Amino acid sequence: MKKLNLTVGKPKIVNLGLDSFAADLHLQGVDVAQVDWTPPLDIAIQMKAKYTDKVRAEITLANDKALAVINQGKPFLVGMGLARDLIPGMQENLILHAGPPITWAKMCGPMRGAVIGALLYEGRADTPETAEKLAASGEINYAPCHEHAAVGPMAGIISPSMPVFVIHNETFDNYTYATQNEGLGKVLRYGAYGTEVITRLHWMDDVLYPTLQRAIKYLGKIDLQSLIAQALHMGDEVHNRNRAGTSLLIRQLAPAILKTMENVQESAAVLDFINGNDHFFLNLSMPACKAVLDPARNIPNSSIALVMARNGTEFGIQLSGTGDKWFTGPALVPDALYFPGYSKADANPDIGDSAITETGGLGGFAIAAAPAIVQFVGGCANDALSYTLSMYEICYGESTNYQIPALDFRGTPLGIDVLKVIENNLSPVIDTGVAHKNPGIGQVGAGVVKAPMEPFIKAYQALAEL
Amino acid sequence: MEVMAKIIKGKYLDSVKLMLVSKALREMSGVSDAVAILATKENREILAATEMLVDEILDAAETDLVIVVKAATTETAEKAIVQADELINAPSGHKGSGNVAQSLHNLEAASNSLNKGDLCLISIAGKYAAVEADKALELGLHVMLFSDNVSLEDELKLKQKAVAKGLLMMGPDCGTAIINGVPLAFANKVPRGNIGIVSASGTGLQEVSVGLARFHCGVSQAFGTGGRDGKKEIGGIMLLAFLDYLINDAQTQVIVLIGKTPDTIVLDKLWQQLAITAKPVVVNFLTEIAIPNIPNMQYTSSLDETAELACAAYNKLNNIIIATKAEETTIVFNAIGKGSKYIRGLYSGGTLCYEALQLYHQYFGKYPFSNISTEPEYKMADAWHSEGDCFIDLGADDFTVGRPHPMIDYSLRLKKMQIEAKDPDTAIILIDVVLGYGAHPDPASELVPVIAALPKDIVVVCHVLGTKDDPQNVEKQAEQLANAGAIVFTAHHKAVVYALELLKTGRNKA
Numbered sequence: 024m025k026k027l028n029l030t031v032g033k034p035k036i037v038n039l040g041l042d043s044f045a046a047d048l049h050l051q052g053v054d055v056a057q058v059d060w061t062p063p064l065d066i067a068i069q070m071k072a073k074y075t076d077k078v079r080a081e082i083t084l085a086n087d088k089a090l091a092v093i094n095q096g097k098p099f100l101v102g103m104g105l106a107r108d109l110i111p112g113m114q115e116n117l118i119l120h121a122g123p124p125i126t127w128a129k130m131c132g133p134m135r136g137a138v139i140g141a142l143l144y145e146g147r148a149d150t151p152e153t154a155e156k157l158a159a160s161g162e163i164n165y166a167p168c169h170e171h172a173a174v175g176p177m178a179g180i181i182s183p184s185m186p187v188f189v190i191h192n193e194t195f196d197n198y199t200y201a202t203q204n205e206g207l208g209k210v211l212r213y214g215a216y217g218t219e220v221i222t223r224l225h226w227m228d229d230v231l232y233p234t235l236q237r238a239i240k241y242l243g244k245i246d247l248q249s250l251i252a253q254a255l256h257m258g259d260e261v262h263n264r265n266r267a268g269t270s271l272l273i274r275q276l277a278p279a280i281l282k283t284m285e286n287v288q289e290s291a292a293v294l295d296f297i298n299g300n301d302h303f304f305l306n307l308s309m310p311a312c313k314a315v316l317d318p319a320r321n322i323p324n325s326s327i328a329l330v331m332a333r334n335g336t337e338f339g340i341q342l343s344g345t346g347d348k349w350f351t352g353p354a355l356v357p358d359a360l361y362f363p364g365y366s367k368a369d370a371n372p373d374i375g376d377s378a379i380t381e382t383g384g385l386g387g388f389a390i391a392a393a394p395a396i397v398q399f400v401g402g403c404a405n406d407a408l409s410y411t412l413s414m415y416e417i418c419y420g421e422s423t424n425y426q427i428p429a430l431d432f433r434g435t436p437l438g439i440d441v442l443k444v445i446e447n448n449l450s451p452v453i454d455t456g457v458a459h460k461n462p463g464i465g466q467v468g469a470g471v472v473k474a475p476m477e478p479f480i481k482a483y484q485a486l487a488e489l
Numbered sequence: 490m491e492v493m494a495k496i497i498k499g500k501y502l503d504s505v506k507l508m509l510v511s512k513a514l515r516e517m518s519g520v521s522d523a524v525a526i527l528a529t530k531e532n533r534e535i536l537a538a539t540e541m542l543v544d545e546i547l548d549a550a551e552t553d554l555v556i557v558v559k560a561a562t563t564e565t566a567e568k569a570i571v572q573a574d575e576l577i578n579a580p581s582g583h584k585g586s587g588n589v590a591q592s593l594h595n596l597e598a599a600s601n602s603l604n605k606g607d608l609c610l611i612s613i614a615g616k617y618a619a620v621e622a623d624k625a626l627e628l629g630l631h632v633m634l635f636s637d638n639v640s641l642e643d644e645l646k647l648k649q650k651a652v653a654k655g656l657l658m659m660g661p662d663c664g665t666a667i668i669n670g671v672p673l674a675f676a677n678k679v680p681r682g683n684i685g686i687v688s689a690s691g692t693g694l695q696e697v698s699v700g701l702a703r704f705h706c707g708v709s710q711a712f713g714t715g716g717r718d719g720k721k722e723i724g725g726i727m728l729l730a731f732l733d734y735l736i737n738d739a740q741t742q743v744i745v746l747i748g749k750t751p752d753t754i755v756l757d758k759l760w761q762q763l764a765i766t767a768k769p770v771v772v773n774f775l776t777e778i779a780i781p782n783i784p785n786m787q788y789t790s791s792l793d794e795t796a797e798l799a800c801a802a803y804n805k806l807n808n809i810i811i812a813t814k815a816e817e818t819t820i821v822f823n824a825i826g827k828g829s830k831y832i833r834g835l836y837s838g839g840t841l842c843y844e845a846l847q848l849y850h851q852y853f854g855k856y857p858f859s860n861i862s863t864e865p866e867y868k869m870a871d872a873w874h875s876e877g878d879c880f881i882d883l884g885a886d887d888f889t890v891g892r893p894h895p896m897i898d899y900s901l902r903l904k905k906m907q908i909e910a911k912d913p914d915t916a917i918i919l920i921d922v923v924l925g926y927g928a929h930p931d932p933a934s935e936l937v938p939v940i941a942a943l944p945k946d947i948v949v950v951c952h953v954l955g956t957k958d959d960p961q962n963v964e965k966q967a968e969q970l971a972n973a974g975a976i977v978f979t980a981h982h983k984a985v986v987y988a989l990e991l992l993k994t995g996r997n998k999a
Contacts, residue, residue, distance in 0.1 A: 025655030027734045033671050035603040037596055037630060039621055040612025044674055047926040053671055056599035056606065062617055071620070249552040252501035416598045424501065432506065447595045
């Protein structure tokens with residue numbers, strides 16, 4: 024028993040409930056913070072007995088460890104190569120895709136389109152019809168990128184011949200992989216598989232890849248953490264806005280491309296291509312996040328999510344403390360801003376591995392750093408700040424590497440804690456692009472979506488049962 | 490001159506921040522030059538030009554941070570390096586700045602936004618309240634739990650945890666408290682002073698604290714325990730803890746205890762605790778009970794007298810002589826309507842209603858009907874249907890399900906006043922008007938038109954509970970009610986005695 028201890032002076036009050044009490048206190052010049060409270064989910068009440076103080080103490084210890092691992096990660100771009108040579112477990116008949124595991128039968132339109140495109144690109148089929156037949160034949164295996172140390176935006180398709188970036192986390196000596204970003208418009212990741220798409224992919228193999236490979240080899244390595252940290256100070260959140268990141272990257276690459284040049288026209292074409300695609304850096308920010316998150320896997324009892332990913336049908340998460348198990352629920356159709364001529368009715372449910380950026384404390388979690396895209400969240404800079412501030416409430420800690428200028432350089436919210444998501448009834452916000460539900464049409468909008476609760480509820484239950 | 494350097498790997502800070510770090514280092518005494526900078530090629534040239542590109546940092550990568558210090562002694566240089574490390578790794582950023590329209594979804598975030606709060610006031614639905622109260626205690630916050638419908642089991646756990654942590658756990662069902670001079674939830678603006686209160690009753694606490702103010706005394710702390718703390722199951726955990734606090738609190742000279750009589754085991758502990766303090770204590774268990782002889786303790790069952798005794802004890806301790814007695818209202822006994830026989834008390838404060846029942850008993854040797862009567866034969870079968878002399882607590886559960894408390898929402902009371910006035914048997918309507926924070930912002934605006942429209946042969950007696958510093962200002966409210974024709978008192982005991990005296994006189998005449 025401790026002596027009752029009252030501090031001197033007017034108490035600072037946290038008010039949970041009647042607003043009028045807070046208003047009365049405010050009138051008296053008392054510092055008061057009103058909690059914007061929502062009742063907890065039923066599951067939190069049902070599982071209350073499972074999450075004892077002892078269990079919570081174990082979770083806290085594990086989360087301390089996981090967060091430290093994530094914060095210590097140092098991702099570098101160290102080279103390029105072909106998926107078949109580099110990606111662990113890659114096989115000729117394997118196609119990697121975004122999100123949790125899925126069969127051909129359950130794949131959404133854009134993902135089917137991208138698979139068809141990949142088979143055409145690989146020369147496994149001559150027409151979309153034969154490609155579709157092959158895709159459904161059982162001859163082709165499908166697996167999540169995330170299960171092969173890789174990530175892919177939107178459909179996230181990686182086939183054996185595709186060149187990939189190699190990211191090395193120097194602290195923990197692990198590698199991750201991602202393809203080169205194709206740009207906007209009709210592109211494979213949105214499910215387009217027309218001739219122009221396949222032609223571009225081959226140009227990327229023949230020109231973009233070797234040029235970049237030589238330049239990266241010349242540079243040795245590129246510090247992605249440093250680039251991302253600077254990009255955040257320049258108005259990117261490196262998910263929906265990558266303009267600064269791409270610009271910073273090109274500043275590093277351009278001299279090396281010139282120094283290793285074999286052909287002027289090709290080098291110019293490569294620089295033009297990167298310069299013309301604001302999202303080029305996304306395919307580096309994503310694997311950089313995965314590279315620092317992966318070493319925190321399999322820390323027993325940790326409630327921190329290391330993966331949030333969508334395959335256009337389902338939304339899946341993986342926790343540090345629950346191994347390779349996926350917890351899934353239906354992916355939601357984004358309530359986004361749509362391009363002229365399109366509406367929510369045209370939209371495919373949320374898709375892509377790009378939510379790895381939010382999982383790594385960036386993207387929607389760092390939207391306060393990106394005032395240029397606040398029209399996605401209501402148009403006011405304050406709205407973006409509110410989004411980021413609310414994410415601190417579901418994160419276990421803060422990034423020691425990435426900061427937000429508008430919050431006086433506070434570290435970004437990092438380490439999505441499933442306990443906090445459930446007990447605060449507050450789901451993660453994700454910046455996202457929206458794909459048309461039919462293959463081949465491409466992007467129809469962009470905005471901010473809330474992750475569905477179901478995967479988090481399942482994870483919350485599973486963690487308690489361990 | 491010593492030059493010392495250090496490489497910090499993989500930490501990116503804005504160059505402005507780094508310049509501030511450099512500046513802070515240069516301002517240290519004994520440091521002649523210092524820099525914290527990214528080891529880019531350009532920056533290396535700058536360092537070389539100022540002879541600060543020392544060997545130790547030649548291996549730094551372009552993205553590494555380097556610190557170089559020139560100082561008079563090795564010791565100073567080392568100190569500067571340590572300082573640089575601290576500045577670079579210091580957590581930056583507001584934990585929620587005031588100018589940002591932020592929404593705080595949980596207690597921890599809200600507490601952090603205040604740079605750690607002190608007390609959490611909880612008034613959400615009872616079934617969620619215990620969990621949140623527990624979180625608040627875990628965060629090291631004192632708790633005032635306004636919510637009711639919290640189980641005894643949860644109450645016990647919360648109070649045990651609070652005591653172990655040295656925290657306040659007021660409630661559940663705690664409506665009133667004054668902490669360090671700040672009125673919380675339903676409470677009045679009273680002066681800060683030297684009388685400490687522990688109360689199991691919200692309106693009891695309000696009546697006494699306002700009474701103290703009337704006698705020119707103030708409150709050091711006023712703690713609410715919630716109505717069940719004295720029960721055997723809870724064992725008076727908070728009652729005893731608060732009492733212990735007040736006994737040891739230098740600002741508290743006189744102690745007041747209010748609430749229904751606790752369980753005998755709790756009572757025993759209480760008497761023991763009271764016997765060891767020299768501070769005067771005034772106890773009010775709202776009913777006449779046998780009490781042990783403790784020299785510094787006085788007992789009364791009247792709330793007004795509780796305040797009076799406490800102030801007298803305080804004045805005696807401090808050699809203050811009050812020349813004039815507290816203002817006396819000149820009582821003119823209006824005649825009550827011919828043939829009208831009964832009093833109808835319509836209360837919003839439960840403890841006030843309970844006190845009225847006790848006073849009635851003292852007056853007439855029996856109890857009136859009431860929805861809160863503990864005597865089965867006087868318990869109203871239907872609180873909506875008055876018969877004989879009735880005192881109804883409209884703040885009791887039968888009336889508040891799905892409706893705001895009658896201290897906030899007067900509509901039910903206004904309706905009930907009109908119903909009682911239509912009953913030809915009604916002679917007197919007695920009401921309490923509770924002012925202060927939390928209560929209706931202007932009760933007179935609701936009551937005046939209704940009182941003015943009542944039949945002239947019905948006497949309306951009002952007890953207005955509040956201070957002139959309350960947002961509603963007791964003097965203004967009393968004046969408006971008196972102008973509407975009500976007989977107004979600002980002490981409950983006096984209001985009830987007046988009404989009962991009037992009733993007795995009227996009956997004797999009849």
